[in-house]
Amino acid sequence: MAGHETTTTTLSWAILNLLHKPDVQEKVYEELLNEFSERDQIIPLNDILKCNYLMATIHEVQRFTPVLFSAIDHTANVDVENLRGYKIPKGTRMFPQFFLMNKDPKVWKYTNEFNPDNFLDEKGVFQKNQNLTPFSIGLRACPGENIAKMEMYLVFANLFRRFKICPPKSGIVPPLDKPQVGFVVGNPFFEVRLKKRGK
Ligand code: HEM
Structure with a gap:
């Protein structure tokens, strides 16, 4: 699959979401400032994984603005008599629908708003949620998952540690x-201004 396009598009969505939610951007920055006192240090991956709010924010980007509507279609290679009440005959083609799963009000506390609290417990500790499967699951799940996460986490943390991302002078934020909508669900074109953080 268009691996690097999905990774960079997820990062673009992250920036656009945080332009709409400056309070979330400030909380991400506050956490990074607390954990990494040197503005220009390179933040390593292992340390990023310990940042609860940042991890919750990236997962919320993938829930709220997924870059793929669905996984690739897969075909049942046996008859399935009862999958949660559904009979699935051999040969049936199925498309797991990420968009619907990600907006299922039975599953998410904050369904129709961008809110990293969807992935935090009451103590503010990051919690994975098995209902979010942007890389799909099973034997044919995305083989690029680890490299994609590594790239996204490194760019996201190092970018938001150094810069405040602001709307352009025109004030236009799509x-x-x-x-x-294409094979990869892209965001509309937008411009930003980067302000280097003071500390
Ligand atoms: C945020 C980034 C990415 C997302 C959300 C993503 C998501 C997915 C999904 C949903 C599938 C279909 C799995 C299925 O049908 O069950 C897939 C397949 C695939 N992805 Fe990714 N992917 C990403 C990045 C990457 C990267 C960086 C690479 C390579 C370096 C990659 C390589 C592949 C390949 C080769 C397949 C086809 C696997 C197969 O059919 O067996 N992906 N990806």
């Missing part, structure tokens, strides 16, 4: 609900 909405989140008008994606450029």
Whole structure:
């Protein structure tokens, strides 16, 4: 699959989401500032994984603005008599629908808003949620998952530690609900201003 496009598009969505939620951007920065006192240090991956709010934010980006509507289609190679009440005959093609799963109000506390609290417990500790499967699951799940996460976490943490990302002078920030729908679900074009953090 268009691996690097999905990774960079997820990062673009992350920036656009945080332009819409400056309070979330400030909380990400506060956590990074607490953990990494040197602004220009390179933050290593292992340390990023310990940042609860940042991890919750990246997972919320993948839930709220997924870059793929669905996984690749897969075909049942045996008859399945009863999958949660459904009979699935051999040969049936199925498309797991990430968009629907990610917006299922039975599963998410904050369904229709971007809110990293979806992935935090009451103590603010990051919690994975098995209902979020952007890389799909099973034997044919994305083989690039680890490299994609590594790239996203490193770029995200190191970018937001150094810079505040602000709207452009025009003030135009496109909405989140008008994606450029293709094989990869892109965000509308947008411009930003980067302000180097003072500390
Ligand atoms: C955020 C980034 C990414 C997302 C969300 C993503 C998501 C996915 C999904 C949902 C599938 C389909 C799995 C299925 O049908 O069950 C897939 C397949 C695949 N991905 Fe990714 N991917 C990402 C990045 C990457 C990267 C960086 C690479 C390579 C370096 C990659 C390589 C592949 C390949 C080769 C397949 C086909 C696997 C097969 O059919 O057996 N992906 N990806």
